[in-house]
Amino acid sequence: MPDTADGALFDFFTAPALPAPDVPADELTGLVAREFGLRVRLRSLGSQQDQNFTAHDLDDDEPVAVLKISNPAFSAAEIDLQDRVAALLARELPDLRVGHVLRRDGRDLAGWFDTSRGRLHLRLLTVVHGRTLHGSGYLAPAVVERLGSLAAAVSGALEHVEDPAGERVLQWDLQHARRVVELLAPREPDPAVRERVLTATASALAVLEPLAERLPAQLGHFDLTDDNVVVAPGGRLPDGIVDFGDVLRSWRVGELAVTISSVLHHAGADARTTLPAVRAFDAVRSLTEEEVEALWPLVVLRGAVLVLSGRDQAVLDPTNAYAQDGLDREWRILEQAVELPLPVVTALVRNALGRSRPAPAPLTGTLLPAGTRVDVLDAGTRSPLNDLGAWTDPGTLEREARRRLRAGTADVVVLPHAVPVLTGSPTLSTEEPATVPTGVTLWAGEPFTAPAPFAGGVRPVDGGVELTGAEGVLRLSAPGLGAVEGAARAEPGRPFATVPAGRAVHVQVVRDPALVVPARVRAGHAPGWLAQVHDPAPLLGLVPAAPPTSAAEVLARRGRVLAEVQEHYYAEPPQVERGWREHLADVDGRVYLDVVNNVTSVGHAHPRIEQAAHRQLRLLNTNSRFHYAAVAEFAEKIAATLPDELDTVFLVNSGSEAVDLALRIAMAATGRRHVVAMREAYHGWTFASDAVSTSIADNPNALATRPDWVHTVDAANSYRGRHRGEDAHRYAPEAVATIRDLASRVDLAGFVAETYFGNAGGVALPPGYLREVYAAVREAGGLAVADEVQVGYGRLGHWFWGFQQQGVVPDVVAVAKSVGNGFPLGAVVTRREVADRYRTQGYFFSSTGGSPLSSVVGSTVLDVIADERLQENAAVVGGHLEQRLTGLAGKHELIGAVHGDGLYLGVEFVRDRGTLEPATAETAAICDRLLELGVVVQPTGDHQNVLKVKPPLCIARESVDFFVDALDRVLVEGW
Known part of the structure; x- marks a missing residue:
């Protein structure tokens, strides 16, 4: 290799073989000590074409620099450009941590030196502490978004920088992708890999090359990938960049293409998961129309170049572990880049940027014989068709269509275009299912001959018929469906296909006849696919369906009318509109497993509860002060689950009300007002239940804002509290001591705690804890109040009530959540003499707690728990x-x-x-x-x-x- 310290700019096509330098580490250690005055220990870092090390201090082993030995093919001007760009970014983007050349005593720690491998350029760079995103682990949307932001910031900072060295020719410059593929493809030994790459390259270039002259160009980093961004220690989002080896002048949008291509090999990634980066880049560096069109073809070309270059380098430099390690990742990048057709991904990008092309004019013509009666079938998440778990059976659609045809009210039943279908969606799936139809499905009561809605050529295809005209290609697919004999071409209104009866016929109108569009697609991909098809509804005499209101739009409406403090799960939640057993379904037909919902204790949409509530609503639902049997029956059933002495029931609407009432009962029964509560617990939002809630997660000022009648004891958490493991037995005597001390100063009404530490995540109280504490509070004249709102009603499995696990009987029990299976219902149960003392406070009633409807619901819940074990x-x-x-x-x-x-x-x-x-x-x-x-x-x-x-x-x-x-x-x- 010639000495290039003062040579010409590198041109890959004159020197396509670039094995990385392999100077021995001990030689480099001596050189660094001699030339830079640093005594360090070197540890190898990966690189495809350079040689990199971290330099560690000999005393404390802390990294003090990165040693970079540039490939001898690169000239001094190119290396100097890299260093100047790093310095510029460090200056212009102060929030960005940038690895740049170290300086000591007024000089850069860099230069050309003679080594056993020839004359090479060495640099000591600052350490950008943290970790890269190396590997194929999952990248969260916020991380992907930050990658786009970093690419945009760097691109913006370099926009007006001009330098002759930027005209270097690297294999990574996507302007030269065609030449790189043409050079390397013949050297690829695997014909399947070669064919895959060549096919992908041809499709990308067909879109890209007509746009090339209109793509803005500038100096850029062009390697802002997962391997070259750094996340600070303890951080989550990248805030540093390293490795300026690919700095050059190229198409501006290539900066983004390179960045998002590096996302594609990560777990769960596909084209859609790169969109946060695209939006972030566009927000800073607004993409031109040509750049929007060119973006994904460039991603595909990046994948093609990575695959060929990586495999070629692995053969050329078989000891280069970094190059060998990247082969699978590079192949996955290409595979994900071509998973969806280019026009589909470009339409997804346009939709994400709010730049979707206007919808074409609706189709005209008809596909049905005159006078055909059409019935539209709704299989969406809210549809009655999917009630009572019917959506879990894929055969539900066919049966319903045939039922409607037998009823004689329609000649054709149609499942509409673009409306998500819940029916048949899998209940347990880590992947978003294909639920959005790209056409319509129709069932005919009688066979018929379909007229051509527009002029075009007719040809039978495997499983159906195609009519191709100026509007696109109309595809009809079904077993038994065929072309009319001799119909090679059809004019509007002339018969072209025979449609069988009782079969599901898929009808698509695809704009590009060369594009194969699945019958259903994922909701996340739907904007891309639907941009490639026409809605066939007008051909069936139907009005095209209006686009449904998105979950984001509904969330925005919620935000406008509800108080901000009334929170919801997740920053961008799915819009859930159906439940069944342990499953939840959103409006896109995606089904989720519900692992958090102790409110619906016996399962979502339980048919027995639905039937009982429906029946009671037909009979009576009114103020709970009327006389009816349901309330007595429900109260008897609750009391039967409890020890005999807990025989008197109050009915309310919620857990907060239940705890509030339980405290009021304790105060009334004792004639006292002071209460002891366990710290780190949540009991509710009403005045009294909030007063005894001390969870700082629910109220950061919980402890500081307690009223004077509330006193606390340590959270008896054997895992995280003051006493852990075997030492947890100390909580009870300490609580007893606190209660006795309080009793010497104030009159205690009672002690309230969850019987199983639910708010902490289901931590059992130490054995015997409640026995000792209950005894102490009773000794002081107070009552023991058990908050069973979360853990009661059989949830603990071995015990129906949490207090049973502790071997105690409380004086007052408050319960809700599970009681109504999502219906607003709670209960307080105590002894008759305690309840009677509450009369000194006046009377009590809850208008709907214990109403006919709530009583029937509550009674049915208990029956289901028992009957279904x-x-x-x-x-x-x-x-x-x-x-x-x-x-x-x-x-x-x-x-x-x-x-x-x-x-x-x-x-x-x-x-x-x-x-x-x-x-x-x-x-x-x-x-x-x-x-x-x-x-x-x-x-x-x-x-x-x-x-x-x-x-x-x-x-x-x-x-x-x-x-x-x-x-x-x-x-x-x-x-």
């Missing part, structure tokens, strides 16, 4: 779930503990199992990633670092396995 299911399936989660804890250090019993469990995430530092940010991110994989779960606890696992009691074993497998995947792939 849901408490047993909580014990058996919950035990299996706990076992599997405990297995994950042995595999993943992030899991500090698995808490709970039955189907009230908590998975606590910590950054360090010794210090128990809460992994709060990680927990939120894990929940977001699980949502993408089809699981709804949320954080709890004062540090919001515990997954609260409290699904409907009917959850199946296969569903909990799905949840654990998804969680394992997230913990492996990242979040």
Whole structure:
């Protein structure tokens, strides 16, 4: 290799073989000490064409610099350009951490030196501390968005920089992609790989080359990839960049194309997941129309060049571990880049940027014989067709269509275009299912001959008929469907196809006859696919369906009319409009596993509850002060689940009201006002229940704002509290001492606590805790109030009530959530003599707590729990779930503990199992990633670092396995 210290600019096409330098590390250590005055230890870093090391201090082993040995093919002017660009970015973008040349005693620690491998350029660069996004772990949307922002910021900073060295010719410059592929493809030994690359390249160039002369060009980094951005220690979003080896002048949009291509090999990535980066880039560096069209073809070309170059380099330099390691990632980039057709991805990009092309004029003509009666079938999430779990059966659509045809009110039944279909959607799927029709499906009561809606050529195809004209290609597909004999061409109104009766016939009108469009597509991809087709509705005499209101639009409406403090799960939540058992379905037909919903204890949309409520609404629903049998029956059933002495029931509307009333009862029964509560607990939002709530997650000022009648004891958390493990037995005597001390100064009305530490994520109280504390509070003349709102009603599996796990009987029990299966209903149960003392406070009633409707619902819930053996299911399936989660804890250090019993469990995430530092940010991110994989779960606890696992009691074993497998995947792939 010639000495290029003062040579010409590099041209890949004159020197396509670039093995990386391989100077021995010990030689470099001596050179660094001699030339730069630094005594360091070197550790190799990967590079495809250069040689890189981290230089570590000999004393404390901390990294002090990055040593870069440039490939001898690159000239001094090119290397100098890299250094000047790094320095410029460090100056112009102060919030961006940039690796640049170190200076000492007024000079750069860089230069050309003689080595055993010839004359080479060495530089010591500043360390950009943190981690890169190397590997193929999951990248969250916020991370992808930041990549786009960084690319835009760098592009903007370099927009007006001109330098002759920028005209260097690198294989990575997408302006030269055609030449690179033509040079390297013949050297690719695998014919399947070669063919795949050549096909992808040809399709990309067909779109790109007509645009090339109109694409803005400038100096850029052109390697802002996952490997070259840095996330600060403890951070989540990249804020630093390294490696300026590909700086040159090229198409501006290539900066973005290179960046988003590096996203594609990451777990769960596809074209859609790159869109946050596209939007972020465009917000800063507004893309021209030509750049929008060119973007994805450039991504495809980047993938093609990476595959050929990587495989070629691996042959050329077989000892280069970095090049070898990247082969699978580079192949995945290409595979994901070509997964969707180019026009589909470009339409997705346009939709994301709000630049979709105007819809074409509706089709004209008819596909049905005159006088045909058409009935439109709704299979969406809200449709009655999908009630009572019918949507879980894929055959529901066919049966309903045939039923309507038999009824004789229509000749043809139609499933409309572009309206998401829930029917048949999988219940447990980590992938978004294909639910959006790209055409219509019709069922005919009698066979008919279809007239051509427009002029065109007719040809039979496998499984159907195509009519190709100026409007595009009309495709009819169904078993038994064929072309009219001899109809090679049809004029409007002339017969061209025979349509069978009783079969599902798929009707598509695709604008580009060369494009194959699936019958249904994912909702996330739908804007891209639907831009390639016409709505066939006018051909059937129907008005095209208006685009449905998006979930984002509904969320915006919610934000305009509801108080901000009335929160919702997730920043960008799915719009859930149906539930069934342990499943939730959104308006796009995606089904989620509900792992968090202890409100719907017996399962969503339970038919027995629906039927009982429907029947009662036909009979009577009124003020609870009227006389009717339902309230007596319900109260008897609740009392029957409790110890005999707890025999008197109050009915209310919610858990907050239940706790509030329980406290008022204790105060009235004792004639006192002071209450002791456990810290870190949440009891409700009413005045009294909020007063005894001390969870800082719900109220950061909870402890400082307690009224004077509320006193607290330590949270008896054996995992995270003051006393842990075997020392947790100390909580009870300390609480007893506090109660006795308070009793010497104030009159205690009672003690309130969850009987199982639910707010902390399902942490059991230490054995015997409530026995000692209840005895102390009673000794002081107070009452023991049990908050069973979360853990009662069989959720713990082995016990129907949480207090049973502690072997005690409280004086007052407050319960809600599970009581009404989502219907607003709660109860307070106490002894008759305690309840009677409440009369001194006046009378009590709740207009709808205990109304005929709520009583019937509550009574039916208890019947379902008993008849379907849901408490047993909580014990058996919950035990299996706990076992599997405990297995994950042995595999993943992030899991500090698995808490709970039955189907009230908590998975606590910590950054360090010794210090128990809460992994709060990680927990939120894990929940977001699980949502993408089809699981709804949320954080709890004062540090919001515990997954609260409290699904409907009917959850199946296969569903909990799905949840654990998804969680394992997230913990492996990242979040």
